[in-house]
Amino acid sequence: xxxxxxxxxxxxxxxxxxxxxxxxxxxxxxxxxxxxxxxxxxxxxxxxxxxxxxxxxxxxxxxxxxxxxxxxxxxxxxxxxxxxxxxxxxxxxxxxxxxxxxxxxxxxxxxxxxxxxxxxxxxxxxxxxxxxxxxxxxxxxxxxxxxxxxxxxxxxxxxxxxxxxxxxxxxxxxxxxxxxxxxxxxxxxxxxxxxxxxxxxxxxxxxxxxxxxxxxxxxxxxxxxxxxxxxxxxxxxxxxxxxxxxxxxxxxxxxxxxxxxxxxxxxxxxxxxxxxxxxxxxxxxxxxxxxxxxxxxxxxxxxxxxxxxxxxxxxxxxxxxxxxxxxxxxxxxxxxxxxxxxxxxxxxxxxxxxxxxxxxxxxxxxxxxxxxxxxxxxxxxxxxxxxxxxxxxx
Numbered sequence: 001x002x003x004x005x006x007x008x009x010x011x012x013x014x015x016x017x018x019x020x021x022x023x024x025x026x027x028x029x030x031x032x033x034x035x036x037x038x039x040x041x042x043x044x045x046x047x048x049x050x051x052x053x054x055x056x057x058x059x060x061x062x063x064x065x066x067x068x069x070x071x072x073x074x075x076x077x078x079x080x081x082x083x084x085x086x087x088x089x090x091x092x093x094x095x096x097x098x099x100x101x102x103x104x105x106x107x108x109x110x111x112x113x114x115x116x117x118x119x120x121x122x123x124x125x126x127x128x129x130x131x132x133x134x135x136x137x138x139x140x141x142x143x144x145x146x147x148x149x150x151x152x153x154x155x156x157x158x159x160x161x162x163x164x165x166x167x168x169x170x171x172x173x174x175x176x177x178x179x180x181x182x183x184x185x186x187x188x189x190x191x192x193x194x195x196x197x198x199x200x201x202x203x204x205x206x207x208x209x210x211x212x213x214x215x216x217x218x219x220x221x222x223x224x225x226x227x228x229x230x231x232x233x234x235x236x237x238x239x240x241x242x243x244x245x246x247x248x249x250x251x252x253x254x255x256x257x258x259x260x261x262x263x264x265x266x267x268x269x270x271x272x273x274x275x276x277x278x279x280x281x282x283x284x285x286x287x288x289x290x291x292x293x294x295x296x297x298x299x300x301x302x303x304x305x306x307x308x309x310x311x312x313x314x315x316x317x318x319x320x321x322x323x324x325x326x327x328x329x330x331x332x333x334x335x336x337x338x339x340x341x342x343x344x345x346x347x348x349x350x351x352x353x354x355x356x357x358x359x360x361x362x363x364x365x366x367x368x369x370x371x372x373x374x375x376x377x378x379x380x381x382x383x384x385x386x387x388x389x390x391x392x393x394x
Contacts, residue, residue: 013332014088016339018104023346025106025361026354027383030375031345032362033102033329034306035214035262036110038143039067039092040117040136048135053128058120069116076119087115089332095146098331102150105341107329108362108378111152111180111369112144113214113262118156121184126161133158134172141176149378152369154180154212160190163200170207179369182212182262185241192241193248201254210258210304210368213241238264239272242303246276249289251298258368261305263330266313269320273299300324304368308337309344314351322356326365 010016025031042061049057059070066083069076077083091098092115102110117136123129133156140153155178159166173181181204191197204211215237238261245251245259276295280287306326307313313320327345330336337344349357366375 010334012085013334013336013338014085018101018339020104021342023106023342024386025345026358028376028379029358030108030362030366030379031106032109032111032365032375033107033331034111034260034326034365035328036112036331037092037115037333038112038140039087039115040139041093044139045132045135050131053131056128058123058132060116067116069119071119071122072124074122076116086334092332095143095151099147099150101331101338105329105338106345107341108382109150109152109375110329110331111154111365112140113154113182114140114156118184121158121187130158137173137176141178149374152180152371153178154182157181157183159200160184160187163197166200167203167206170203170209179209179371180212181209182214185213185215185237193244193250201250201257205254205257210260212260212262213238214262215264238305239268242272243276243295246295246298247287249291251302252291252293255301257302259303260326260368261303263306263328265310266305266307266320266325267310267316269299269305269313270316273319304364308335309340314348317352317356322352322359323364325360327360
């Protein structure tokens with residue numbers, strides 16, 4: 001029990017303070033969060049869906065119990081939890097307030113995921129589902145224009161049920177200005193290792209846009225301890241998905257495909273790579289397909305993972321690759337680094353070479369999403385603001 005280190009409870013995001021501890025990144029370094037979130041505005045789909053689906057559109061609204069989403073009669077509320085506690089910080093919707101929070105936390109650029117919109121994959125009418133994602137993606141693209149240098153949306157690619165349509169939909173995402181996209185990690189009735197998915201993987205690789213997976217699907221809500229059990233399992237949830245894409249040859253057939261496993265930490269990576277290689281060698285004669293390389297090879301060829309505060313992963317960074325790890329703010333969730341970002345970033349810089357820490361803090365994200373020029377520009381502007389603030393203080 002001497003190893004147990006209790007901490008004071010964390011405040012909910014809407015009440016959490018964000019002190020500036022004075023830490024700053026090296027000159028020229030932009031801090032990039034690879035995983036932030038926004039809340040979809042009330043009645044987004046009711047007000048914007050094509051007329052033929054307006055009456056059956058997904059319903060999202062806000063009341064005293066927080067934010068709600070209902071899709072085809074199914075509620076996506078977490079039983080017993082007032083979502084305002086999780087989603088109530090003003091910057092969840094307000095870009096100006098978000099940028100203030102980012103400045104205090106030392107975050108220059110944020111890549112923004114939806115909060116509830118992945119629930120739209122449950123829509124039975126797949127044409128309506130695609131139309132609903134059109135509404136969301138167009139809204140997200142417009143939302144990010146508030147500051148195109150600091151807010152980057154991660155568009156949703158809704159073609160997992162129609163892989164042949166992927167290439168055309170990616171062109172729509174590009175036209176909206178997206179540099180990042182995602183698909184669900186564990187969709188119902190879709191097998192990513194099926195030969196039917198080949199057109200999707202081909203189109204994603206051809207696009208040159210990195211593909212994100214995010215935790216948080218298939219919420220466990222029943223029984224004592226369900227919330228804690230769900231959260232604990234989610235934050236180490238990517239061994240199965242990475243293994244599927246590696247063992248199925250998906251990575252081998254698509255060497256230029258870049259995949260980011262988001263919010264599952266980085267501590268899972270070393271043991272997953274070791275176990276996958278060992279198991280492949282032990283069962284090699286029975287493996288189908290036969291791979292040209294051991295599974296771990298495809299981590300280094302194709303894969304990246306994000307984390308918020310992962311001391312175990314940082315200790316094993318040589319087994320993960322500083323150039324394959326991305327830090328995230330996860331704004332503004334309870335598990336986010338809100339109120340602690342500068343402390344955590346300073347600790348990363350304190351325990352490894354500056355070049356490695358800078359890759360983790362933003363360099364890798366800038367390279368993967370091809371925004372190196374933007375990142376340099378944002379860092380220069382922030383440094384100029386800091387100099388003015390110091391001069392004003394003097």
